[in-house]
Amino acid sequence: MLRSASALLLLLTACRPNAPVETTPAASVSDTAVLASAGDTLRRAAALLEPDAPVDDTLRIRAVGDVMLGTNFPSERYLPPNDGAEMLGGVADVLRDADLTFANLEGPLTDATGNSGKCRAGSTTCYAFRTPTRYARYLADAGIDLASLANNHAQDFGEAGRSATVRAIEPYGIRWSGRAGTFASLTAKGRRVAMIAYHVADHSNYLNDIPGAARTVARLAQDHDIVIVSFHGGAEGGAVRVPYGPELFLGENRGDLRRFAKAVVDAGADLVIGHGPHVPRGVQVYRGRLIAYSLGNFATYGRFNLDDARGYAPILDVELAPDGAFVSGRILSAKQIGDGIPVMDERGAAARLMARLSAQDFADSEATMDEDGTIRLR
């Protein structure tokens, strides 16, 4: 009885929409509110049946950094074996084991032909990515339901390529944020959740307008229980430390990440998920909210340097209270093998590195990280 009630509860409230969903966020709110109240009733019923059973009120989120499952530009030889069918097989169970799973899609899913606008014809050193749209199902099969389309590869095949990505992932229920002004709004486990993704270019929600970002996040916080902010920023080239002030890379302002992250938390963000430097960076808890400054690469096939920490593939696992406060968290270590296939890493290299970096860079954090990746409030 309890088991079937729990199963139904899970079904009603887990909200892992791998079926087509409404594309207009507001349109699904009333339906999900009905489901949420039915879920609350069942939750209370389950607690009555077994009074000592803890009521699971936390929202579990798992998040990874850059995902690029293979590209047929400039050549089909940058596509993974078996057309990508096993690409995420070694980590899918871990990614799926959450109420919401986030990834940064580092490149468009499009079946457009022709050249990338950013590369000269015939260039082999220009990095533009084009993942076939049929690969969208691999993301969904691995449980990914929140995607950032705000990064320096989102427009490798123009805004049309980013729109093609949206058309490829939406039928699988993957919610996204990327273009300036866009955010995802959904209900998970009875909570209203917003996710907004920032990048250091104004074709996306613009990271370098910190007051503007704070205003937007404050608005989202008014009608959502939990606001997740993703950002793609920071210097590339193996920079694992988080500097103070604006970070420059190849003459470009890649963001004042400490100031950005704290400003969005001050404005109401509950979880900040960074990526962009291709390596992991430290984490901190600030005003009770977790900020992960970079989750690095995760599944980046064929065209990426995976030496050293660039091959680490940390999975952030975090539980948030109903109001979004950090409850518990840890880094699960994975690594990329071969040309960029993620597998779990029993040696825990990503967690160990991130524990060291968190201590080095965030002495004022409200939490510490153990060598095994466990994040503990002080």
Ligand SMILES: [Zn+2]
């Ligand atoms: Zn990038």
